[in-house]
Amino acid sequence: FLMIDYAKDDNIKDAKAYVSEMGFEFPVYFDIDGDAFLAYEVTAFPTTIFVDADGYVVDRYLGTISEETLQSGIDKILK
Numbered sequence: 001f002l003m004i005d006y007a008k009d010d011n012i013k014d015a016k017a018y019v020s021e022m023g024f025e026f027p028v029y030f031d032i033d034g035d036a037f038l039a040y041e042v043t044a045f046p047t048t049i050f051v052d053a054d055g056y057v058v059d060r061y062l063g064t065i066s067e068e069t070l071q072s073g074i075d076k077i078l079k
Helices: 009-021 035-039 067-078
Strands: 004-006 028-030 047-051 057-062
Touching: 009 028, 009 047, 035 047, 047 067
Parallel strands: 004 028
Antiparallel strands: 047 057
8 A cells, every 4th residue: 555645846845744644554655746636637625546466456446435335445455
């Protein structure tokens, strides 16, 4: 599990502060150039994308998701 945060140079400091404040214990990467944003065709924030071990997108959700939806997505990529 990891997070990619679309953060331009001008707000990278704020993005890093948010990650620290939230106490995330998983890897967080910053998409400064928008490469992941474009590759995964993100159209809303937040967007949650579940990618399996072979690199295939198995599900995606726009907006916030519930704990149950998160677990369902995790279960799909672990199959």
